[in-house]
Amino acid sequence: MKNYQSKQKPSRKAVDATNFKSGLTRRDLLKLSMAGIGAAAVGVPLVGKAADAGDGAIHAASMFDMTGNLNIYGVQAMNVSKYAVDAINRSGGVLGRKLVLHTYDTQSKIELYSRYAQEIGSDDRIAAVVGCFTGASREAARPVLSRYGKILFFPTIDEGGECDKFTFMQGSDCIQQEAPLIEWATKNVGKTFYVVAADYVYGHVATAWTQSLVSKAGGSIKAVEYVPLDVSDFGSTIRKIQTAAPAVVMSNLIGNNHIAFYRQFAAAGLNKSIKIISPTFGLGNEQLVLTPEESSGIVVAYSYFESLNTPENKNFLDGFKKMYPNAGPISDPPAQVWNGWQQWKVAVEKAGSTDTAKVVAALESGVPYVGPTGRVSTDGPSHRNIQDIHLARVSGQHGYEILQTFGQIKPSREVVGAGTCDLTGKDASSHRMINPKF
Structure with a gap:
């Protein structure tokens, strides 16, 4: 397993994490830059041949924030990426070949x-990349990787437009998260809502x-x-919610600063009369940061919870905890990192090649994989997973209680305010981002 870290400029440091001993030769950076500029100039992806390492192995990569203020998400995602590659190799590799993972700390x-x-x-x-966490990081990497014909699996919930x-x-x-949340809330809590959202593209969409x-x-x-991402004082918001007296608060908040909302909401006693539902709470294991009194009862929707009682999830957790006994709980994005690697493996073996096309x-054919999140398969036109979505309530023990499961929910093919994307039809040659309009 290869590990790449950067300080003042890119540097590489090999880590022998899976007993791969072959070294890497640094490319001429000037040559690489010119190649990228040339590809951008003509606008044609450099794709068409299978990756050939010449050492009998298949190489792949992950980019996550192992350090910096987003490492609350990146460390566990990278842990699962390494675990997935290790598990693939222990089960015979890909096409009978070892998989070498190159890791990058962004x-x-x-x-x-x-x-x-x-x-x-x-x-x-x-041959492929599983990585990035925020939409901004994805959009910094995606156009470059796409020009070179590299497949990218992005593991985080997002607003759409890719x-x-x-x-x-x-x-x-x-739509996969909010539709079940709203259906549950209107049937079980009430029909009046107050929405608080992060003031950036995801929150608006x-x-x-x-x-x-x-x-x-x-x-x-x-x-x-x-609410701007740097705001942590929600006093005025709390007062507005008290005045409005909704049955439900939909929280589309995100990030470390916004954790304060839940603490202040509970301190005002609103959690006793108003239900919070959220498609974002728990992405960074916020339920561990807050006290049970501050977080209990919040209802969320994800494709994965550690409490899912299936043989596949038990095997996944047992193997992960054996490899990383002190890593803490796994939230939805790291579980999707695992799915990304496994779905790629299934697709490569169906194709009989790592050839991108x-x-x-x-993948577009919808070849299924059953893992810790349940059954997943790619919806060809949108390049998103068809998957189960579970509603869960934060318990008094910093965990989740599953309330209801919505089976095999299809993703949206619509980009808010900007039409649709059909990657098996009219957009079969597309390599762009469609900006949602809201």
């Missing part, structure tokens, strides 16, 4: 995503879905409030 710096994407793209041995033949979105989209879905469910929204076609 240090919570967007510029390192584009820089490392250039290195990965220019490395003919690397319309790239070589990119696959593992995490749930807004998620809220556009909230407004549409609440209306379809026969509910009403009393107010919508967008053949693997993409295999």
